[in-house]
Amino acid sequence: METEKKTQTQTNPMADRDLSEQIKKVTKENHIRAENTQLMLSFQRGQVTLPQYKLLLCSLHEIYQALEEELDRNSNHPSVAPIYFPTELARLESIEKDLEYFYGQNWREKIVVPAATKRYCHRLRQIGKENPEFLVGHAYTRYLGDLSGGQVLGRIAQKSMGLKSNEGLAFYSFPGVSSPNLFKQLYRSRMNSVELTEEQRTGVLEEAVRAFEFNIQVFDDLQKMLSVTENQLQNCSTHSKTVKSPQLPGNINTSPLIRVVLGLFVALATVSIGIYIL
Ligand code: HEM
Secondary structure (H helix, E strand, O other): OHHHHHHHHHHOOOHHHOHHHHHHHHOHHHHHHHHOOHHHHHHHOOOOOHHHHHHHHHHHHHHHHHHHHHHHHOOOOOOOHHHOOHHHHOOHHHHHHHHHHHHOOOHHHHOEEEHHHHHHHHHHHHHHHHOHHHHHHHHHHHHHHHHOHHHHHHHHHHHHOOOOOOOOOHHHOOOOOOOHHHHHHHHHHHHHHOOOOHHHHHHHHHHHHHHHHHHHHHHHHHHHHHHHHHHHHHHOOOOOEEEOOOOOOHHHHOOHHHHHHHHHHHHHHHHHHHHHHO
16 A cells, blocks of 8 residues: 555656645545535436526526636736636626526526525635635636536536527536536646645635535525425515525425425314314
8 A cells, every 4th residue: 555655656746736636635525415415416317497497597696706706806816827717717607698598688686595605605705805815726616517517417407497409508518618628637737836835725725625515505505495485486586685594404395205294284283273263
């Protein structure tokens, strides 16, 4: 084992120091958890519904708006400049196109996001001001994700929602990237070229873990909102409203059987109270 480790280091002495390798390693467990959130599982099973997808897009809009505004503002910062690829990666405009497709021209008035999305955006704006180098961890988490599993998810979404061609799916399309794999290689090499002190490097790695956790919290909050208020949300039209997710215990939100039993219980109780009053 020890000899194997030595040989690897001898072949590529810098491999262990590469930010791209380290970041992938430290976020591995978080990636598995993100993939296994209820929302992402629905996605992968081809069960994503139109209300679910529309709601996800609203949160993605707020997240990319914050991320891209902070990247733009810090584009000359020595840690941000090497990974700044607005032409190839920027998602905000494509999300806005998709929102217009799904919600119509007055989509801005219909944006609804959960508290977790607000917290995520707040963090992005905070580090944009205080620690721009941490944006590397956030940009990695979103953009490399979009260029990896995101590409498969786009095709699944198209089928699940019965969309014609790529209507409403501009988010998944990267016209400035001809080969996602080659681009990811370039992006990783740019990440590795960022000069960081030990303390900053640790901070970036921790921030990438945090970025995954923010995404997981957003997915969980969206799932709760959808479980409880699926129909009401379609009619909601308050500008950039924060919806506090209902605090239901454990799996109650996600188990249809328990929801049916609870519904029956509430209906029975209502009828019993009515009979008692009579
Ligand atoms: C249904 C959910 C998901 C699936 C099926 C999925 C799948 C994948 C796959 C197949 C890869 C390529 C792995 C490789 O090249 O070694 C990947 C990479 C990646 N994914 Fe995901 N993913 C999902 C969700 C997410 C989420 C929610 C995020 C973050 C918000 C994310 C972030 C990333 C990142 C940053 C990478 C690049 C890893 C690296 O090469 O350093 N993924 N994903």
